[in-house]
Amino acid sequence: MSAKEWPLYEVFIRSRSGLSHRHVGSVHAADDRMALDHARDVYTRRNEGASIWVVRSSAIVASDPADAAELFDPAADKIYRHPTFYDIPEGVENL
Amino acid sequence: MKSPEIRDTLVLGIRLIGPAIVYTQGLDQKPDTAPQAEPHERLARFEARIDAEEKIEPKDWMPEGYRRTLIRQISQHAHSEIIGMQPEGNWLTRAPTLRRKAILLAKVQDEAGHGLYLYGAAETLGVSREQMTEDLLTGRAKYSSIFNYPTLTWADVGAIGWLVDGAAIMNQIPLCRCSYGPYARAMVRICKEESFHQRQGFEIMHTLCNGTPEQKAMAQDALDRWWWPSLMMFGPSDKDSKHSAQSMAWKIKRFSNDELRQKFIDVTVPQAHFLGLRIPDDELAWDEETGHWRHGPIDWEEFRNVLAGFGPCNRQRMERRRQAHEEGRWVREAARAWAEKHKARAAA
Numbered sequence: 001m002s003a004k005e006w007p008l009y010e011v012f013i014r015s016r017s018g019l020s021h022r023h024v025g026s027v028h029a030a031d032d033r034m035a036l037d038h039a040r041d042v043y044t045r046r047n048e049g050a051s052i053w054v055v056r057s058s059a060i061v062a063s064d065p066a067d068a069a070e071l072f073d074p075a076a077d078k079i080y081r082h083p084t085f086y087d088i089p090e091g092v093e094n095l
Numbered sequence: 096m097k098s099p100e101i102r103d104t105l106v107l108g109i110r111l112i113g114p115a116i117v118y119t120q121g122l123d124q125k126p127d128t129a130p131q132a133e134p135h136e137r138l139a140r141f142e143a144r145i146d147a148e149e150k151i152e153p154k155d156w157m158p159e160g161y162r163r164t165l166i167r168q169i170s171q172h173a174h175s176e177i178i179g180m181q182p183e184g185n186w187l188t189r190a191p192t193l194r195r196k197a198i199l200l201a202k203v204q205d206e207a208g209h210g211l212y213l214y215g216a217a218e219t220l221g222v223s224r225e226q227m228t229e230d231l232l233t234g235r236a237k238y239s240s241i242f243n244y245p246t247l248t249w250a251d252v253g254a255i256g257w258l259v260d261g262a263a264i265m266n267q268i269p270l271c272r273c274s275y276g277p278y279a280r281a282m283v284r285i286c287k288e289e290s291f292h293q294r295q296g297f298e299i300m301h302t303l304c305n306g307t308p309e310q311k312a313m314a315q316d317a318l319d320r321w322w323w324p325s326l327m328m329f330g331p332s333d334k335d336s337k338h339s340a341q342s343m344a345w346k347i348k349r350f351s352n353d354e355l356r357q358k359f360i361d362v363t364v365p366q367a368h369f370l371g372l373r374i375p376d377d378e379l380a381w382d383e384e385t386g387h388w389r390h391g392p393i394d395w396e397e398f399r400n401v402l403a404g405f406g407p408c409n410r411q412r413m414e415r416r417r418q419a420h421e422e423g424r425w426v427r428e429a430a431r432a433w434a435e436k437h438k439a440r441a442a443a
Contacts, residue, residue, distance in 0.1 A: 025211075
């Protein structure tokens with residue numbers, strides 16, 4: 001990224017209260033406030049949002065897809081973490 | 096343990112900000128970072144994911160050709176949205192009613208928004224916004240041939256919405272299933288919004304066709320001028336399309352140029368008939384056997400000329416874009432300086 005270009009921000013929108021913010025895309029802006037303004041103009045022209053988060057893209061720490069197996073595969077054989085793992089005798093209710 | 100350089104890139108997260116420099120220079124040349132290990136195995140795994148309809152995401156390994164094809168296609172698509180504001184912007188101050196003006200303004204704003212969604216999607220591939228802007232302004236990057244035609248009357252605004260946005264939707268709906276995640280997600284948003292564009296255009300045509308004989312003649316004249324350029328929007332015929340086969344294999348494209356063009360003709364001809372307008376093609380005929388409208392030959396010479404920069408408005412469009420960019424320069428610089436000053440004050 002050159003010194004002249006405005007920094008990149010990631011945009012997260014809560015579409016209505018009760019839902020979480022969701023990543024929708026990105027904008028360039030000179031500072032945080034402008035990033036909010038731009039996010040509003042670009043991503044909420046049709047009432048898509050009740051709340052906006054913007055965060056400098058460079059501040060996000062992300063996992064590497066190459067590490068996916070190492071990170072996520074160990075959960076695969078721990079099926080006892082799911083309720084469906086357990087046999088419940090016929091006739092038992094509310095369990 | 097990974098090298099500090101690679102680790103930095105990972106820490107920077109969603110965007111590959113580190114190697115971006117490599118790719119921004121690398122549009123026309125091979126980047127100097129060779130795939131690190133087991134290229135065949137990586138490629139096989141990549142292709143298996145594509146075949147399984149899995150989406151490819153920004154930080155996933157991908158072949159350089161896939162990355163370059165997407166950068167080219169998405170940035171050209173973005174440029175088309177940005178240049179596409181001009182033909183319609185031409186009528187903003189002369190829209191016949193306040194209602195039409197508010198609608199047209201919203202549509203032109205949407206085109207700007209679409210350009211921005213798409214630039215954002217292209218940036219996830221490691222190309223910078225600055226580089227894409229420069230490629231457009233220097234004429235190195237192309238945009239859709241359709242926007243080099245003039246909007247001579249108000250009916251052209253109707254014809255653009257109905258035909259040009261109609262053709263764009265036909266092209267874009269399959270792109271919602273494109274194998275590259277950020278592009279596919281941008282297209283979902285865009286398609287939702289394009290639907291309003293097409294309908295407002297058809298409504299303008301419908302109103303004109305039910306107006307005075309002069310108004311109806313204006314609608315016919317607009318159709319006469321926009322029909323063939325709209326068909327050209329789908330790109331060269333399949334037998335001449337150099338990028339198609341690979342893009343289909345990578346599931347960037349789902350249908351061939353000719354297939355999409357035929358679909359567009361098949362849905363649009365009945366709409367023209369409903370309006371009581373004549374499609375300007377003497378050879379247009381319903382083919383009972385295939386269930387498609389057969390059409391006359393497309394003037395590919397004209398298409399190549401417009402792409403090569405010799406359409407009616409190429410020069411004007413580029414000049415206007417460069418002018419807008421230059422006139423905005425002090426705003427960009429002032430905003431940057433203001434932000435830096437405030438950051439420095441807050442730190443002090």
